[in-house]
Amino acid sequence: MSILHAPLRVLGFGSPLMGNDGVGLKVIEVLQKTELEGLEGLDIVDAGVCGLDLLNLIEDARKVIIVDAILANSPVGSVHRIEGRDLLKGAEFHPLISVHDLTVTDVLMIGEQIQTLPEIVVIGIEIGTLVTEATTEISPDVLKGVDEAVELIRKEISSSL
Structure with missing residues (x-):
């Protein structure tokens, strides 16, 4: 059983040491305030x-909202709402990125095989290019997407609680 208890979870992904990749964590920081x-x-x-x-x-969540950096060939800082089931269909649109070997999409595909997945919604912020050098700075263009992402998450939460 998960150590988390709420039926609705907002999970922010990214590395605070990889610049724009940390934008999901920035959204979580704003939400926590x-x-x-x-x-x-x-x-x-x-x-x-x-x-x-x-x-x-x-595990044990009814709905999960994932916030992450994406590469979707859209303007930097643009925000996308992606249904988890669309990621799992194996569609051509696999924008979630990772500085490690497994992306969020990869993990969800594995999870689909071994457990029952909750409803999943991804809020992705376009970062433009893959981050390859360590930095703690998020570009101003990427940061422009944070407020829009927070508003989308608020709407998801209000329609789910």
Whole structure:
């Protein structure tokens, strides 16, 4: 059983040491400073670059909102809402990225084979290029997507609780 207890979870992914890749964590940081933090039935979690541990984080949840950096050939800082089932279909659209070997999409595909997955929604912020050098700075263009992502997450939460 997961150590998390809420039926709705918001999980932010990324590395704070890889610049724009950390934008999912920035969204979590903003959410944790709002009235949503501590709301019964909701967990807001910095999931870092957890890899297969994602399966533990989604266990026992009714709905999971994943926030992550994406590469979707769209303007830098643009925000996308992606249904988890669309990622799992094996469609051509696989924008979730990772500085490690497994992407969120890879882990969800594994999870689909070994456990029952909750409803999953991905809020992705376009970062433009893969981050290859260590930095703690997120570009201003990518940061422009944070407020829009927070608003999309608020809408997801209000329609789910």
